[in-house]
Amino acid sequence: MNVERKDSVPKGFTLSMALMDCLPVLFFTISAIFIAMHFPSLLFLIGIFFVILAGLLKVSWKLIIALAHRDIRFFNIQLRYLMPLGFLLALLALFIDHTKWSVTAIISHITQFPSYLFFLIGMAGLIYLGYLGKHQDSHDAKANWKEQCINTLSQFCIMLGILL
Numbered sequence: 001m002n003v004e005r006k007d008s009v010p011k012g013f014t015l016s017m018a019l020m021d022c023l024p025v026l027f028f029t030i031s032a033i034f035i036a037m038h039f040p041s042l043l044f045l046i047g048i049f050f051v052i053l054a055g056l057l058k059v060s061w062k063l064i065i066a067l068a069h070r071d072i073r074f075f076n077i078q079l080r081y082l083m084p085l086g087f088l089l090a091l092l093a094l095f096i097d098h099t100k101w102s103v104t105a106i107i108s109h110i111t112q113f114p115s116y117l118f119f120l121i122g123m124a125g126l127i128y129l130g131y132l133g134k135h136q137d138s139h140d141a142k143a144n145w146k147e148q149c150i151n152t153l154s155q156f157c158i159m160l161g162i163l164l
Contacts, residue, residue, distance in 0.1 A: 012141025050086030
């Protein structure tokens with residue numbers, strides 16, 4: 001398997017794009033740490049580790065393109081595997097460690113104003129992001145900027161919903 005594709009380095013991937021891609025990873029990390037402080041589950045921690053690692057590798061892919069002008073495919077395609085694995089483990093933790101959290105407390109928090117507005121905006125953005133992920137080219141800079149803006153706003157809103 002050829003992991004580096006010098007001939008197909010995406011055009012328009014800049015340092016500013018790679019740095020902006022750090023924001024949703026940062027917002028997700030803050031949210032996950034806050035949740036982990038209230039939900040002591042090793043399985044949850046392992047799951048969010050994989051999600052954060054996937055985000056960091058995607059950021060690394062963009063940094064490598066912007067700075068070294070190389071397309072190391074692993075850094076891009078791993079997102080399809082590590083992120084779902086991480087979310088699956090985090091979700092399984094909710095069932096396996098169900099005595100460590102309260103459904104009532106979560107619902108109460110999610111439905112409070114203004115948290116519910118932030119969650120709605122964040123979830124709508126993530127759903128739209130899923131649509132874009134299937135219908136846009138990951139090597140297109142314009143598509144990446146659009147996805148990054150939506151992901152940044154979505155993760156920021158979800159973080160605010162969690163922290164409020």
